[in-house]
Amino acid sequence: MRRSLIGAAVLIVTVGTAPAAAARAATPALPNVVVPAPVSETANGATFTLTSSATIGTDAADVGNYLAAILRASTGYPIPVSAGGSGTIALSLSGAPSSVGTQGYQLTVTGTNVTVQANAAAGLFAGVQTLLQLLPPAIQSPTVASGPWTAPGGTVVDYPRFGHRGAMLDVARHFFTVSQVERYIDEIAHYKVNYFHLHLSDDQGWRIVINSWPNLATYGGSTEVGGGPGGYYTQADYSAIVAYAQARYITVIPEIDMPGHTNAALASYAQLNCSGKAPRLYTGTKVGFSSLCVPLDLTYTFIDQVVGELAALTPGPYIHIGGDEASSTTASDYSYFINRAQQIVAAHGKTVIGWHDIANAPLLASTVAQFWDTTTSNAPLASAVANGTKVVMSPANHAYLDMKYNRQTKLGQTWAGLVDVNTAYGWNPGAYLSGVGESSVLGVEAPLWTETIVTSADIDYMAFPRLPAIAELGWSPWSTHDVTAFDSRLGAQGPRWKVMGVNYYHSTQIAWPAGS
């Protein structure tokens, strides 16, 4: 659809006098501004203008209130919200094509009204994000700005290629407050991300209160990379993050990394160590030196209690058990450990995700592997996939938001290479790893490790503009994949980030509009 529209526009330019082309010229294509690219867009030539008398009618109160809050802040209009599908802007749970599934939507913009139709509220939320991107960038201003608030008329029918589109934040290497985390959740929600993975524990810090093991947070959380004060979430804080994400149709995936990356836990409880002696807290950035004590019974009591408390606080289906870089655990211990850890998570009613290293152990049928390496083949993972394991794709040389953009980038690392935005965009998640085809891929995740990341401005700088590239790979059909068109769409986001105060990296690969 999109391709043929663009094709038609080109035809008009080249054979502009032909009558058929002239008729098409009256119906311009929708502007190429929406990230992720929608499945199909058709223009109707009308222009919608949001005025001070605009209202929202909605079948999902939370989505209506979310949209109204954004529109009120920038326009200063009252934008009353009422239940049911009538209003200047109607958010309706009826009439959507079944093809859009539970996450997609149909958006119709006429000269007088906007209608978003979906089969589930998540689809309405996604449609609202598209609507915002069709309105001027200033619509996302947190303070009153000037219009006119116009959107081009047309119809968008849209749904995701993959059900799983994630972002990860490492709050262990550096701690980030609840409001910093919520700020990031707000930013990723604009790109139809629907999973937020919180890396809650590592060698340098344990970031959530576990009532049955209180020292984990109070001692294990008391520092971070570089020796700063660290911090931790109370269980109420964690629940607040979960609820904040849920209100944006994002499911939290909590990670407790094990058996490696556990120095903070081992430092908090001497009895968890095979030696019976607690190591010191660690504030460096090396990986692979720590391991839970695999032969010790108490290790499994510990995991059971930690996972039990976390599972009870987590409405989403997943618990992430890490499993990466366990280089001080022997292969047979690793296999034994991952097997038991999976049983424990399953006993608490949750599905396991682990970094792809877990494919070196026997996996439960439901366990999901998250690929993070820089290779395009991985034999243990391919054989797990042949046995039915599903994969989330985070190849570090494309999807890691902590890699430097170029040699001059002050923040970040280089072990997986330099990743500018076209490199982040330049891979196909469904045909990347040998033996891991489209039907074995649940989707993508863009992880942000924080060894060098300290502030929200740092998070913004590394995530934008790359996070939207990964989000687009997860959402948009492969038929829309076109780096030139993507770069142009992405450029259109610059003015939005500017008004929202997002400290994005002005990649030289993108023609950012003047002033952004």
Ligand code: TNX
């Ligand atoms: C590797 S990738 C790690 C993390 C580091 C990251 C830095 C993976 C599963 N583990 O522990 O923070 O590299 O880029």
